[in-house]
Structures are given as structure tokens and as C-alpha cells.
Amino acid sequence: MAKEEALVINGLKKHFGHVKANDGIDLIVRAGTIHAIVGENGAGKSTLMKSLFGLHQPDSGEIHLWGEKVQFSSPLQALSHGIGMVHQHFMLVEALSVLENIILGAEPGKGILLSYKNSRKTVEEICQKYGLDLDLDAIVENVPVGIQQRLEIVKVLYRGARLIILDEPTAVLTPQEIDRMFEILREFKKDGCTVIFITHKLNEVMALADDVTVIRDGRTVGHWPISEVNEKILARQMVGRDVVLDLVKEDAQPAELVLQIQGLQTEQVNGDQKADGLSFNIRAGEILGIIGVAGNGQDALIEGILGLRKVEKGEILYLGEHINGVDTSYLRQKGVSCISADRLKTGLVREFNVRENAILGYHTGKEFVSNLLFQNKRIDHYVNQIIKEFQIKTPSLEAPITTLSGGNQQKLIIGRELHANPKLIIAVQPTRGVDIGAIEFIYQVLLECRRQNTAVLLVSNELEEVLSLSDRVAVLYQGRFMGCNTPDHLSKEDIGLMMAGVRPEGEGGSE
Amino acid sequence: MISFLTISIIQATVAIATPLYIGALGGLFNERVGVVNVGLDGIMLSGAFAAAITSYYTQSAWMGVLAALTVGALLGLLHAAICIEFKADHVVSGVAINILASSLTVFLLQLLFNNKGQSPSAPKIGQISNLDSIPILGPILNNMSYLTIIGLVLILLSHFFLYRTKMGLRLRSVGENPYAAQSLGIPVRRYMYLSVIVGCALVGLAGAFLSIGMLNVFTKNMTAGRGYIALAAMICGRWTPLGSLGASVFFGYVLAWQMNAQGLAIPAQILEIIPYLTTIIVLAFVAKRARGPAHVGKIFAPSEH
Numbered sequence: 001m002a003k004e005e006a007l008v009i010n011g012l013k014k015h016f017g018h019v020k021a022n023d024g025i026d027l028i029v030r031a032g033t034i035h036a037i038v039g040e041n042g043a044g045k046s047t048l049m050k051s052l053f054g055l056h057q058p059d060s061g062e063i064h065l066w067g068e069k070v071q072f073s074s075p076l077q078a079l080s081h082g083i084g085m086v087h088q089h090f091m092l093v094e095a096l097s098v099l100e101n102i103i104l105g106a107e108p109g110k111g112i113l114l115s116y117k118n119s120r121k122t123v124e125e126i127c128q129k130y131g132l133d134l135d136l137d138a139i140v141e142n143v144p145v146g147i148q149q150r151l152e153i154v155k156v157l158y159r160g161a162r163l164i165i166l167d168e169p170t171a172v173l174t175p176q177e178i179d180r181m182f183e184i185l186r187e188f189k190k191d192g193c194t195v196i197f198i199t200h201k202l203n204e205v206m207a208l209a210d211d212v213t214v215i216r217d218g219r220t221v222g223h224w225p226i227s228e229v230n231e232k233i234l235a236r237q238m239v240g241r242d243v244v245l246d247l248v249k250e251d252a253q254p255a256e257l258v259l260q261i262q263g264l265q266t267e268q269v270n271g272d273q274k275a276d277g278l279s280f281n282i283r284a285g286e287i288l289g290i291i292g293v294a295g296n297g298q299d300a301l302i303e304g305i306l307g308l309r310k311v312e313k314g315e316i317l318y319l320g321e322h323i324n325g326v327d328t329s330y331l332r333q334k335g336v337s338c339i340s341a342d343r344l345k346t347g348l349v350r351e352f353n354v355r356e357n358a359i360l361g362y363h364t365g366k367e368f369v370s371n372l373l374f375q376n377k378r379i380d381h382y383v384n385q386i387i388k389e390f391q392i393k394t395p396s397l398e399a400p401i402t403t404l405s406g407g408n409q410q411k412l413i414i415g416r417e418l419h420a421n422p423k424l425i426i427a428v429q430p431t432r433g434v435d436i437g438a439i440e441f442i443y444q445v446l447l448e449c450r451r452q453n454t455a456v457l458l459v460s461n462e463l464e465e466v467l468s469l470s471d472r473v474a475v476l477y478q479g480r481f482m483g484c485n486t487p488d489h490l491s492k493e494d495i496g497l498m499m500a501g502v503r504p505e506g507e508g509g510s511e
Numbered sequence: 512m513i514s515f516l517t518i519s520i521i522q523a524t525v526a527i528a529t530p531l532y533i534g535a536l537g538g539l540f541n542e543r544v545g546v547v548n549v550g551l552d553g554i555m556l557s558g559a560f561a562a563a564i565t566s567y568y569t570q571s572a573w574m575g576v577l578a579a580l581t582v583g584a585l586l587g588l589l590h591a592a593i594c595i596e597f598k599a600d601h602v603v604s605g606v607a608i609n610i611l612a613s614s615l616t617v618f619l620l621q622l623l624f625n626n627k628g629q630s631p632s633a634p635k636i637g638q639i640s641n642l643d644s645i646p647i648l649g650p651i652l653n654n655m656s657y658l659t660i661i662g663l664v665l666i667l668l669s670h671f672f673l674y675r676t677k678m679g680l681r682l683r684s685v686g687e688n689p690y691a692a693q694s695l696g697i698p699v700r701r702y703m704y705l706s707v708i709v710g711c712a713l714v715g716l717a718g719a720f721l722s723i724g725m726l727n728v729f730t731k732n733m734t735a736g737r738g739y740i741a742l743a744a745m746i747c748g749r750w751t752p753l754g755s756l757g758a759s760v761f762f763g764y765v766l767a768w769q770m771n772a773q774g775l776a777i778p779a780q781i782l783e784i785i786p787y788l789t790t791i792i793v794l795a796f797v798a799k800r801a802r803g804p805a806h807v808g809k810i811f812a813p814s815e816h
Contacts, residue, residue: 075695079696090691091688095687096680100680105695106696112677
């Protein structure tokens with residue numbers, strides 16, 4: 001085998017029961033390049049990486065690493081062969097310090113004793129070399145997400161990895177932080193490292209990668225040098241058909257005021273960012289997009305509106321009615337719906353099946369209950385209707401919700417939330433972790449709501465999403481708005497700066 | 512007159528605290544790898560029983576100690592297998608162990624000695640003696656069980672192990688985020704098994720102190736909830752060896768003082784409430800700020816993550 005290939009995978013298969021997570025993956029990664037692997041959620045990218053990293057064993061297929069056939073039975077072996085992985089969900093021990101997290105499992109020194117002195121020096125050298133600034137003594141739980149990711153990268157470098165795998169690394173970063181990360185990755189390439197970059201953001205692939213491999217339904221669809229493809233081709237390969245992400249959007253027809261918020265200030269919970277004087281209006285038939293890096297007061301704002309968090313100051317008016325501190329169930333009855341950010345935490349009950357999850361929030365209403373008992377016929381009719389209308393793929397109504405893919409879970413939530421014809425929809429990260437097909441569908445649904453004269457509050461940290469859907473965009477930073485304008489008056493650079501707390505010149509902060 | 516600090520109170524405090532801190536240390540080794548163990552009381556009881564009857568049959572207290580460690584380790588293996596291998600709820604397993612222990616010990620008493628209440632008297636573990644000549648410390652140390660000293664040494668060793676060794680760091684990471692530990696090549700399940708087994712062996716040792724350290728006999732359900740107080744001491748001590756020691760000594764003092772006050776005109780029933788009431792009050796205040804290992808009580812299932 002030629003030496004310039006860092007990694008070659010042939011016909012890799014991994015089945016979980018009846019689910020064929022990987023069903024014939026081929027991959028060739030040239031040494032010293034940045035190789036992007038794209039595919040929808042559930043296409044089998046993570047399974048592939050877990051097989052490569054020794055977290056589980058493939059059923060069949062071969063993995064060659066630097067020309068040598070390998071079969072890892074534990075991450076330890078993968079690590080010792082120079083593979084490093086930055087997981088999508090950070091693998092950090094929050095109660096330990098940054099330094100302890102870096103050295104964990106590969107503590108320096110021969111004996112059984114811990115020595116922080118030696119390790120500190122090594123780590124500091126790495127940080128300096130790549131210009132990665134880290135406070136080594138901070139406890140990880142007190143460190144912002146962007147920094148946690150930096151820590152993950154240093155962890156990989158500390159172990160001397162020559163093949164670095166990054167799984168969806170940009171989800172938690174501002175545009176500027178993403179640029180910075182790309183610089184670091186290019187730096188790795190210069191040093192002779194090989195980088196595998198897993199993503200579903202095609203613009204990032206185009207900006208960074210040398211080669212790209214597309215995976216669909218557990219199989220490799222093809223691989224190309226980046227010069228031979230563009231975003232459109234990749235999107236078609238990923239989904240298997242043409243994708244329309246260029247949205248057809250009529251001009252907004254804003255009607256009556258639905259939500260008016262004046263100087264909203266919420267209580268602080270568990271040390272997170274509180275809303276600190278937010279003011280805005282949303283009219284019927286309008287989408288207001290709020291963008292910001294996660295953890296800048298999004299939760300406080302949403303929970304404040306929904307009555308889930310104490311409002312300390314300010315006014316919230318919904319259809320002219322004061323709703324400070326009213327009960328959440330009252331708001332739901334009055335037509336406020338919410339697609340929450342974390343499906344399995346606040347959107348669904350993990351232990352419930354599809355039917356039970358579909359009637360959450362309506363479970364006491366007259367529609368489905370009479371004489372204290374569920375009316376199963378009516379419930380089934382309604383659930384089947386959502387499943388049909390929102391194209392939800394589920395084996396049955398009794399299937400545990402966790403057996404559905406992220407996209408299908410999300411569609412179930414959206415179907416449920418739209419069932420009562422809401423007047424205000426709060427959509428928080430509505431496309432997080434769902435596949436392109438579902439993203440397209442969800443965008444169409446939100447635009448249809450806008451046409452139906454529903455007010456939509458879209459809270460997201462996906463810049464493209466906010467810019468293409470919203471009629472107005474507000475940038476949230478540390479619980480305040482840095483600016484608010486129509487999308488065509490805001491450049492991506494300006495938004496990026498504002499997301500990082502810098503007010504671009506000539507930009508007013510007012511409404 | 513009520514006295515708060517006399518030689519006899521100090522001696523009683525130490526004697527009562529010993530099974531608590533050894534037990535709390537055992538509990539800590541369970542929870543530090545993410546395994547909740549409410550079966551502490553049952554394991555302690557089994558240890559006490561094993562120690563007493565082994566000591567009786569072999570006429571050697573140290574064989575009794577060995578038996579207590581072994582029985583503790585075996586119950587630990589059982590608990591670990593239920594929680595780690597079969598991914599069952601940790602609390603259910605612990606409760607089952609408690610029920611098993613309290614009925615099996617009585618059953619065996621009946622079978623072996625034809626007596627449901629207690630075992631025949633057995634040789635007890637040695638004590639420090641002949642220190643009368645040393646002022647102040649002498650009377651306090653006199654009659655102190657060797658197990659008390661061993662327990663203190665174990666506390667110090669554990670502290671050193673957890674915070675000064677590589678294995679200690681790894682062990683702590685397992686209870687906080689086993690997935691992270693696994694991704695760094697740490698054999699998570701091996702750490703969990705070993706730590707639970709060692710922890711439960713220590714709990715068995717605490718039981719040995721009850722039957723052949725303090726007394727020379729096993730009596731039916733003799734732990735009287737001490738396993739739970741050890742658990743409380745571990746929580747108040749914030750899952751650290753030294754903290755557990757401190758909390759155990761505090762609980763030991765409350766119990767000792769209560770026994771000392773028995774002679775007074777206060778009804779005994781009310782006095783006997785005091786230690787348990789103190790446990791509740793202290794827990795209510797401390798538990799809010801005390802935070803255990805992040806993954807404690809959760810099932811470790813790598814393939815589904």
C-alpha cells in the first residue's frame with residue numbers, strides 16, 4: 001500500500017440488530033490532508049468513527065492505518081496508533097481541572113504517582129505552539145464551551161496524535177471562532193498531521209477540506225477532490241435527490257402585534273446568563289430571528305416568556321395581555337407553542353413511546369380525555385394524522401421515542417406543537433442535529449406558519465438559518481441585544497463580531 | 512450534670528466512629544466509580560456475622576476479619592455484577608442485599624446455633640493496652656481496637672491514592688464521566704468492578720469491628736442502621752476520605768454523648784432519637800451543597816451512548 005495514504009477503509013460493516021448503521025463504507029484519506037466526511041444524521045458517520053476509534057468492533061471490513069492492517073478493541077489501542085478524536089459531545093470530566101482533563105489516561109512520569117509539574121510544561125508548550133490560550137487550573141465546568149473545545153483539541157495534541165478526527169466541531173462556535181479553528185487545523189496540516197473533519201455544513205467543507213467523502217444510509221456514495229465538487233453536488237449526493245435550501249420567501253405581511261417585550265430581565269438560574277434588559281416586538285406573519293452563541297441568555301429569554309423562569313423586571317405582553325408570571329399551561333391554551341432546543345430533555349419524554357409523546361400537553365384536554373380516561377381511538381387518529389402530515393418515519397405508535405431518528409423526533413414535536421394552531425411559535429434550534437431532508441421540511445413548515453399569520457420567534461446559533469428565514473435578526477450577547485436589523489442590512493462579519501460582543505462601527509444598537 | 516468531654520466519651524466516640532468511617536470509606540469507593548450502594552448496611556451486617564462465626568470456629572479473630580473482608584468482597588462482586596453487567600437499578604440491588612443479609616444471617620444463626628438471637632461468644636480483635644503511664648493520651652488510647660488504627664491508616668492511604676496517584680485520578684474520572692474516561696483508553700468497567708469490590712470488602716471490615724471489635728458476639732440485626740449512617744457520613748464528608756472521617760467522628764460523638772447521658776432524668780427513648788435526628792438535620796443542611804460524582808447511580812452503557 002502506498003505510503004501517502006494515512007487511512008484506508010474497505011467495505012466496513014456494522015449492524016445493530018436489524019439496523020445497518022454501516023453497510024459498506026469505503027474511505028481513503030491521504031496523509032497530510034484535511035478530509036471531510038459528510039452525510040446526514042443517521043448516515044453512519046459516528047458509527048464509522050467509533051469503529052475506527054475502537055469503541056466498537058465492526059462486523060466485517062478492513063481498516064488500514066499507515067499501511068498496516070489494524071483492528072482496535074479499545075480506544076487505548078487507537079490512541080497508541082496516533083489517532084485522536086474530538087467528539088461531538090465533549091468527553092470532559094467537568095469536576096476536574098483543565099490540566100487534569102488533558103493528562104487523564106496519559107499522565108506523565110513512570111511511577112504510580114501523579115506529577116503535575118512535568119505535564120504542565122508539556123501542555124504549555126503545545127498551547128504556545130498553536131497559540132491556544134488555556135487556563136490550566138480552571139475547573140472545566142466553569143469554562144465556556146468554546147474553550148472546552150480548545151481543551152479537547154489540546155488533549156488530542158498532548159497525546160501526539162497524527163490522525164485527528166473532529167466530529168461536528170463547529171456547532172458551538174461563533175463565525176470568528178470557526179475561522180480561528182480552521183486556521184489551527186491548517187496549521188496541523190502543515191505539521192504533517194492528517195485531519196478528518198465530520199460535518200453536515202457544506203460551506204465548511206468547501207472552505208477547509210482537500211478531499212471529501214459522502215456517506216448515505218451507511219454506504220459510501222463517493223469521494224472527490226474538493227475542486228471537483230460544489231455545495232449543490234454534495235447536497236444532492238448526501239440526500240440522494242435535489243435539495244432546495246434556497247428558500248422561496250414572499251415579502252413579510254406583518255399584521256397585529258403578537259408579542260411585546262419591554263426591558264425583560266430574568267432571574268439567574270445556576271449561574272447561567274440571564275436576560276438583562278431585552279426589548280422587542282413580533283407581529284403576526286413575521287419571523288424574528290435571534291442569533292447568538294449558546295449560553296448568552298437564550299434559555300433565560302425563552303423561559304422568561306413561557307413563565308418557566310421568574311421575571312425580575314420588564315413587561316411581557318401577549319396579544320395585549322400582561323403575561324408576566326402566568327402559568328405555562330395557560331399560555332399553551334392561549335396559543336403559545338414552543339419547539340424546544342433539547343429534544344430529549346425538554347421536548348419529549350425519553351421513556352415514553354411515540355403516541356404518549358404526541359399528546360404531551362394535550363393530555364388533560366377535552367379532545368383526548370373523557371370521563372378521566374384517554375380516548376384511544378381519537379388519540380390514534382390524531383397521531384396518525386401528524387405522522388402522515390409531517391412524514392414521520394416510525395415503526396409504530398408504540399415505538400419508544402428514542403428509536404426514531406433525530407429528524408423524526410423533531411418532526412413529531414413540531415407536529416404536536418402546531419396541532420393547536422398557535423399564534424406564537426417559539427422555535428429554538430429547530431434544526432439542531434437533524435438531517436438535510438428534515439431541515440428543508442422544517443424550513444418550509446416555519447415559512448408556512450408565517451404565511452398563516454403566525455408570529456415566529458426563531459432562536460438559533462446557525463447563522464445561515466437565521467439569515468435565510470428571518471424578517472428581522474437580533475444578535476444576543478450576554479443577555480442583551482447587540483443590534484437588530486433586517487437580514488440584508490447585516491453582513492455575516494458584522495453578526496459574527498456582535499456575537500462576540502463587539503459592536504461594528506456605524507451600527508446602531510437600537511431597534 | 513451533663514458532661515460533654517470526658518475520657519469515656521472520647522473512647523466511646525472513637526469506638527462508635529470506627530465502623531462508620533471504615534464503612535463510609537467503603538461506600539466512597541462505590542460511589543466514586545458511579546455505583547450507588549444503599550446495601551452498605553446489609554454488607555456490614557454480613558461482615559459482622561462472617562467475622563463472628565469464623566472467629567468462633569477457628570478461635571482466631573484475624574481469621575474472622577479475613578472472612579468479613581471476603582464476604583464483603585463477594586457481596587460487592589454481586590452488587591457490581593447486577594449494576595454493571597446487568598445494568599439494573601443500583602438502589603434496587605442495594606435494597607435486595609439489605610433484605611438478603613438481614614434474613615440470611617438470622618436463618619444461619621438458627622441453623623448453626625439453634626438460636627435466632629445471637630451467636631456464641633468468639634475471640635475478639637486485640638486492643639492497645641498498658642499505656643497507662645502516658646499522661647492524657649494513655650487513657651484515651653488504652654483499650655483502642657487495632658481495627659481503629661487500621662481504619663485510620665486506610666483513610667490516609669485512600670486519600671493519598673485518590674489524589675496523588677494516576678490510578679486515583681482515573682478512578683475519580685470514571686465516576687464523573689465514564690464515557691470520557693473510556694475515550695481516553697481507561698478500562699472503565701475494570702475500575703468499576705475493582706473499586707466496588709474493594710469498597711464492599713471495607714464495609715465488611717466495618718462489620719467485623721461491630722461483632723468482634725467492640726463486642727465478642729454477633730447479635731441479630733446488630734448494625735441497627737449504622738450502614739446508613741456511614742452513607743450519611745460519606746455524603747457529609749463530600750465523598751472524600753478525610754471528610755468522611757470527620758463526619759464519622761462527629762456522628763460518633765453524638766452517639767457517645769447520648770449514651771453517656773442515659774443516666775439522666777431524660778427518657779431514654781428521646782435520647783435515642785438524638786443521633787438519628789442529628790443525621791437528618793446535618794444531611795439536610797450539608798446535602799444541598801454536597802455534590803457527588805456526576806455519574807453516580809446512572810447506568811454505564813457505552814454502545815448506546
